[in-house]
Amino acid sequence: MAPKRRGAFRSWVLLIRVIICSTVLCPAAASLYNNRYAGDQVFRITPGNDEEVQVLKKVLSHMKVDFWQPNSVSMIHPNNTVDVHVKHSLTQSLHAHLKQRHIDYRVFISNLQKEIEKQTGHRSTRKRRSESEYDYEVYHPLQEIQSWMFEMNRTHPYLVHMFSIGKSYEGRPLYVLQVGQMGGETVENVTRLFVFRIILKTVFASCQLGKRSRPQKKAVWIDCGVHAREWIGPAFCQWFVKEAINSYKYDSVMRRLLNQLNFYIMPVFNVDGYHFSWTTDRFWRKTRSKNHKFHCRGVDANRNWKVKWCEEGASYHPCDDTYCGPFPESEPEVKAVAKFLRKHKKRVKAYISIHAYAQMLLYPYSYKYAAIPNFDCVESAAHNAVTALYSAYGVKYRYGPASTTLYVSSGSSIDWAYRNGIRYAFAFELRDTGYYGFLLPETLINPTCTETTRAVKAIASGLLKKCESYRDVFPYL
Numbered sequence: 001m002a003p004k005r006r007g008a009f010r011s012w013v014l015l016i017r018v019i020i021c022s023t024v025l026c027p028a029a030a031s032l033y034n035n036r037y038a039g040d041q042v043f044r045i046t047p048g049n050d051e052e053v054q055v056l057k058k059v060l061s062h063m064k065v066d067f068w069q070p071n072s073v074s075m076i077h078p079n080n081t082v083d084v085h086v087k088h089s090l091t092q093s094l095h096a097h098l099k100q101r102h103i104d105y106r107v108f109i110s111n112l113q114k115e116i117e118k119q120t121g122h123r124s125t126r127k128r129r130s131e132s133e134y135d136y137e138v139y140h141p142l143q144e145i146q147s148w149m150f151e152m153n154r155t156h157p158y159l160v161h162m163f164s165i166g167k168s169y170e171g172r173p174l175y176v177l178q179v180g181q182m183g184g185e186t187v188e189n190v191t192r193l194f195v196f197r198i199i200l201k202t203v204f205a206s207c208q209l210g211k212r213s214r215p216q217k218k219a220v221w222i223d224c225g226v227h228a229r230e231w232i233g234p235a236f237c238q239w240f241v242k243e244a245i246n247s248y249k250y251d252s253v254m255r256r257l258l259n260q261l262n263f264y265i266m267p268v269f270n271v272d273g274y275h276f277s278w279t280t281d282r283f284w285r286k287t288r289s290k291n292h293k294f295h296c297r298g299v300d301a302n303r304n305w306k307v308k309w310c311e312e313g314a315s316y317h318p319c320d321d322t323y324c325g326p327f328p329e330s331e332p333e334v335k336a337v338a339k340f341l342r343k344h345k346k347r348v349k350a351y352i353s354i355h356a357y358a359q360m361l362l363y364p365y366s367y368k369y370a371a372i373p374n375f376d377c378v379e380s381a382a383h384n385a386v387t388a389l390y391s392a393y394g395v396k397y398r399y400g401p402a403s404t405t406l407y408v409s410s411g412s413s414i415d416w417a418y419r420n421g422i423r424y425a426f427a428f429e430l431r432d433t434g435y436y437g438f439l440l441p442e443t444l445i446n447p448t449c450t451e452t453t454r455a456v457k458a459i460a461s462g463l464l465k466k467c468e469s470y471r472d473v474f475p476y477l
Helices: 003-025 029-035 050-062 088-100 112-120 142-155 187-203 232-246 252-260 271-279 332-343 375-393 413-419 442-463 468-473
Strands: 041-046 066-069 082-086 104-109 160-167 173-179 218-224 261-266 348-356 360-363 398-401 424-430
Touching: 029 112, 041 088, 050 082, 050 088, 082 088, 142 160, 142 173, 142 232, 142 271, 160 332, 173 232, 173 332, 218 232, 218 442, 232 252, 232 261, 232 348, 232 424, 232 442, 252 261, 252 442, 261 442, 332 413, 348 413, 348 442, 360 375, 360 413, 375 398, 375 424, 375 442, 413 424, 424 442
Parallel strands: 218 261, 218 348, 348 424, 360 398
Antiparallel strands: 041 082, 041 104, 066 082, 160 173, 173 261, 360 424
């Protein structure tokens, strides 16, 4: 079988697997989680001093609450807001405790089940199979996203190349889209290029058949969906791919970016957790790996990287949302991405991870209060990004080192990327600032993704320019 036909055959086999999963093995989210969130509430609490912090820590530690922001009880500090999801059976008790201690609070969401229904309840079955029917302004379950990835790979061969970097704990493929100009603007040009490369191979033995980009072409990595409940992340990754492809011919900035850079885009990093957030627990955060000593499952995929692993801001307890795992890169998802980035670190010049929520743009360090060596250049890139973002709808983002802007955390992906030579490493915390939290309405997908696309384009554009302090500190780059 010819290489081209073999590749097409493999693509169709993989697509069939995805379709089988979507129609047989993957229950729809239309059941709305068996009404499990009826009467649950989301509190925003603001302790005013150290005494109130200690009281709040004690109260919340004795209750089984789901921390939305920050991620754990240890990160509660005076005058910083605390967003917690509280079960219906505990809401009255928490109200009473907070009133008795005169701790400032308000209820952001009075009935969590109703808010979930507002976000996803109007959809029952949506089986989109072509790009023209795909709706980028709704949230999609995993099987739909993967089918969409196959479709983009099939219909845009001159700009998109899909591949897998491994498998998740539960055996799901970890798909990545490479987006970048690959030698023409039509399928016919791609065919001509393919034939030309066959000729070149017979003349120059060193040439690699089918290689779709220049060996020295710089690259940007973008991952979404590290934390399962942050649905706006995968929505953004899909949006960015759509914008890159659709605007390539008329947007000179995007065309220059795709001509000179490759974007490696992973729409769903934590595939098992994301699937679980659609079928069983809307607010699941971690991976789905099993622990042999505890009933609790999963690891925080943003605490599992091999950089200051399991120090401040991470937990050793498997039942905590910030559990760092039994060892660094214990999660196959983290290990696969780390392996890919290590292999391509000479070409990957920027690492971008998309999270929610807080409206922030963060960069290293996460694990300590210190300035990175190329602070001036990274700070300038962040400033340009949030300025570009603001230009869309006037939404303000804070930016700065993750440790001082958000909180201290160890084993994070941006610290790992920076430690491994990727000197522009960013984590976005997308909309909003807590009113909707993880339940950002679908009506806000378009503006959120539009403004974030501007920010990412600003970061990527900066890679094509020289930064003096960056060059002085890292002359080898």
